[in-house]
Amino acid sequence: MGKILQIRVTAQTFKTEDVEKVWPKLYATAWPDAPRGVRQPGGVPELVDELEDQFRFGDIPADVKAELEKAIPALMECKTKMQDALADWDPATADTLSYQLEDLLSELESDMPKV
DSSP: OOSSOOOOOOOOOSOTHHHHHHOHHHHHHHOTTSOTTSSOOOOHHHHHHHHHHHHHHOOOOHHHHHHHHHHHHHHHHHHHHHHHHHHTTOHHHHHHHHHHHHHHHHHHHHHOOOO
């Protein structure tokens, strides 16, 4: 790393519109007022953060809240571990954790009632 130039190891969603396609119920829960299919508000890490915000502060149905309550701790832990691995310059671990995070989201999507 130079004095001015920074080298970063990051994880970001390549196509944010894929978030809505892959996890439509989670997307609708995280961003209830977002226009569909137009400009996407965020990627995978942002989805996890928004789901936690909706769980804590959102006006969501009890059955949706119950599913989020079961899933949020594991989602947040996995996302944090992934970010920690990136901060520690450990892309292999971060890559493994990214798959785990996507799997957790897919499980939650399956368990979610319609919103």
